[in-house]
Amino acid sequence: MKINGNEIRPGNVIEHNNSLWVAVKTQAVKPGKGPAYNQVELKNLINGSKLNERFRSSETVEKVRLEQKDFQFLYNQEDMLVFMDTESYEQIELAKDFVGERSAFLQDGMKVIVEMHEGRAIGIELPDQVTLTIVEADPVVKGQTAASSYKPALLENGVRVMVPPFISSGEKIVVDTNEIAYIRRAE
Incomplete structure (x- = not known):
């Protein structure tokens, strides 16, 4: 599907220079002199390289549906x-x-x-959240303030996350797979 260069939005996958690119950031620019254009930061879906490109509204690009x-x-x-x-x-x-x-x-x-x-x-x-068991958690240090009292813990899959002091070894917790962070105790 062909779209104009000024219609590219973040998340769109386009075919450009014989490769697939995803738009990471876009910014509409209207210079005092000359035609307006869309400044687009692209990331290559094949090799991960990045590219900054200007697309004028008169240019068309192929929007790819995955x-x-x-x-x-x-x-x-x-x-x-x-x-x-x-x-x-x-x-x-x-x-x-x-x-x-x-x-x-x-x-x-x-x-x-x-x-x-x-x-x-x-x-x-991947699913946004997974439930995992803690295999190792540091003991709570007495006298720590409540605001910064997160402690490191090792999950069954070998990943380290920061957890609140009331979480101990052997407990199941819910982890965010995107941020790789503790969310809550598992039910």
Whole structure:
């Protein structure tokens, strides 16, 4: 679908210079002299490089629609993660560094959304929150003020998060997978 350069918004995926880019930031600029343009910060979906580009309203770009498919995480195989399409039962392998540090939050059977373009995985969405058990938590230091009394804790997946002082080892907590932060005690 073609759109004008001044219609690009953050989050839009466009085809530019024979590659796929996501708009990170956009700013409409109206200089005193010359035509207005849209200053767009782009991030390459394939290799992660960044680019700043000016698009005039007279220019058109191809807006790409990504196909979102439901997948289920099956298992970890060396440096690859194996997922299964919940409709066709086909399996795909994605590199651990494609998912990034959030791959530590993947649990057997977890449902994820994989964004595809022409049969190729471009992005992955994990659930926003997961429940994990704390395997190690530092003891509370007496006399700390309530405002800054968070302490480090080690989760079962090897990730460290800061938790309130009343949380102890063996408890289950809910963790935000985007911010990698404690949210609350699990029910």
